Amino acid sequence: MKQLFGLAMFFLMSLQVKSQVQNITALEIVNRSIDAMGGIEYLRSIKTLYSDTKTTMEGRLVHWIIKEMLPNKGSFQIVYNDRVVYSDWFDGKKGYSITNGKKENR
Template sequence: MKLLTTAITICSVFAAHQTAFSQSTNETKAKEIIEKAIDTTGGKDLLSSIKTLYTKSSTVMDGRNVNYITKEMAPNMGSFEIEYQGRIVYRSWFDGKTGYETVNGEKKVADQEEFKDKLDRKYIMNEIAYLDPSLYKAEFVGTDQENKLQLVKVTAKDGSVTNLYYDTESFLLKKEVHENPAKGSFSTTLCTEYKKYGDLNYCSKTTLRSENGDQVMTLLDLYYNKNIRKSDFKF
């Protein structure tokens, strides 16, 4: 009986060691893939140096041609605007502590649950954040040989999960699936084209998939580290 107990104990320790080794290996490989993705989009020095980011994209919403405008400032300030026929018809923004929105010209405090994930942000570029263990846990899941994609799962502090699909050759991000169990939300984003903006290689054509159909966004303009100030996010 004593020998059996000893054998079981040894097997349990060995299994636990193997599990820990496997997890460590998966984390190491995930970080290697993310680092290669960083290299192919401009390098760690460039991505880490980006403290403000502006994008303007064109899309179709409810049958109308509109533009989406985003502004971001490190560590966690940001705004989103919908522009229709040269006029801003909707705006939401976060000043680093509180989220607001403007609807029909009226400014008001927004539902703070919508901005909860902003509180932990430290970086503009997501891949830099994924390498920070205080924000995310990264794991390599596997390789889709048929579509030539490598899947990396990153789990945020709030429990939300983002599945990242990187091209096995270029290491560019091709698909992103975001899940938030707490909110019951699920979204899929496809990146079909990339373009250089200065030294930054960035997704220039994006498809958002949902139950209501696909929405295609084409990037019209992007610049970083200029023309954005803290005053842009004040109430």
């Protein structure tokens, strides 16, 4: 009898949890995510994004470095075997790239 009661309680509780999960909207999920990252004001205060992605090519480490800055500025570099093999910059008006030591306007 105790086992049956325990099983019934578990079943009812799982139904309640399931119904609570289904009531969460996409907007609530996004808002909770924003709050977890520091809030909307903090996210709006960010002016620069930087990423350094690392991969391996031919057994050597490659860095793919991206910098993005407001308003509309950015750079991209590929660093292979501890040397920059490609660079690309945009200053908001003009852009250029450097490949094999040669600079090209974009």
